[in-house]
Amino acid sequence: MDTNKLIPLLSEMAIFVNVVESGSFSKTAKKLGLSPSSVSRSITRLENALEEKLLERTTRQMRLSTKGQEVYGLCSDMMYSAKMAVSAAQTNKKEVSGSLRIAAPKALSRQVLMPMILDFIDQYPNVALQLKVADHYIDPIGDEVDVIIHITDKPVEGLIAKTLTECRLIMCASPSYLASHGTPAHPNDIANHNCLCLGENPRDRVWGFTQGTQKVSVNAKGSFAVNHSEIRREAVLRGVGISVFPEFAIQPYLDSGQVLEVLKDWHVGGNYQGKVTAQYAQSKFIPEQIKAFVDYLQERFAQTNH
Template sequence: MDRLLSMTVFAKAVELGSFSAAADVFRMSPQLVGKHVLTLEQHLGIRLLNRTTRRQHLTEIGASYYEKVKVILAEVAAAEGLAAESHARPSGRLRVNAPLTFGIHALMPRLTEYMATYPDVQVEVSLTNRYVDAIEEGADVVFRVGELADSSRIARRLAPYRLILCASPAYLASHPPIISPMDLASHECLGFAYTELRSHWSFDGPDGPVTVPVTGRLMIDSGEALLMAARASMGVMLQPAELLEADIAAGRLVRVLPKYRAPDRPLHLLYAPDRQMTPKLRSFIEFSVAVFGSGKD
């Protein structure tokens, strides 16, 4: 006999207090219920139930066995529910956290595709450059730019974040020429707060990698605000390509040191290892890897 079925029948007989009541639930005869219980007893070599013509009650070992069986059946039900859920249509509220510039210029233009594909998912997006443990604060997934310091999260590597060095034509016309990265030390460099970009910029050039200490009177924690400052000829900026390409194409900004490439910054998608892999979470992870990959995990 199927041992799991026998356990299920045994547990139901205990809970309902009789073989006949359990038989009604499973649409089988009371004799077959008794056979399932007997099969378990023979397999275990113990008596689980003391039975008379009027009543039944658990033996001491039978009571302990019943408690274990309840746990096993609950785990089986949970596993089957998880398998069924994995095939279910993604639905419910999905909370996403991302840096401002990436969120506005990369995520938001593509998010409509995800929401059109999964109309039963409601997406709540939080955009901030302040470093917080967004998952602890309730986010399901987090986009993170830069090196990861927290190894307690599951990280999916995405395509790196490309940075561009630029300034306005007016700024470049009124300041000494920038021929090499070291010339930046004597310029107003618009610093990005809370990251390494506030104090030093690195490049790969014809002669290899070089890191330059940078200073400036203006430091902001928003790429969009830095863009306004660069347009106003307040200094040189090093920010993501998504933020700058339109201004460069329109001539409002000019690339500086085009032969020197700023190292790409890592981009990851994070989620908690204990977070249940619901259909909505799985679908968004797969979407993000497809759209913003690949970073070669």
């Protein structure tokens, strides 16, 4: 196929990649600002030009044909090369500018990152920053995000990982609750207390503790469960029971004495602890806005930790 015939198909190939990755014509249409019928026509034009059936469709599902899988891989590489071309053009600009899409967990965004992000916007007014707040895993490629920030001890392989700070889990209760119900001296004592859990799945009610080589698991029972740290924190402040929080969510209240840490000598297991890590795609051409943002966060967290 000569170049004159190939060029008009580049947009159809891009649409094809989006359809495969979203798994839906309607989702692709919404994302690209097109009508579903327009997306469908683009796929048909591509199939006609290549003289191959790429997608096998029924009213309920869609899947790649054998040839479609091969074409998708090559078209996906084309899209990646296009992104790298844009990155190369944006690299080494004296002025930090351009779009920047960030994804981060809800509680971390609300309680820690937002002041830093707003200050970054003030410092770099030519950067158009979009924040995607979600606790589920975000694919930086498929979800078109430039930087993911998450709390983990296992960074995503294949991505550059920059550690910002560390976060541990802290078990705590209000002084009034402990005065009324006693202070646990051992993890097994937790079974006799009103434990406020996340409630996202049954495993949230099994609290694990370690101290050196000792390991203890306790079935936590309580009158209230909620997967929102600020609401759960309010319940603890009112003396409802004992709960576990990421350090960033509870530290100011520990400092003020509104809550007291329980079982300090034991390590509490669970999600939302580990290294707070910023990750982004590897490339020879990292856009200046990504480098500036990650460097800015590292500097701010370094100031906070001292």
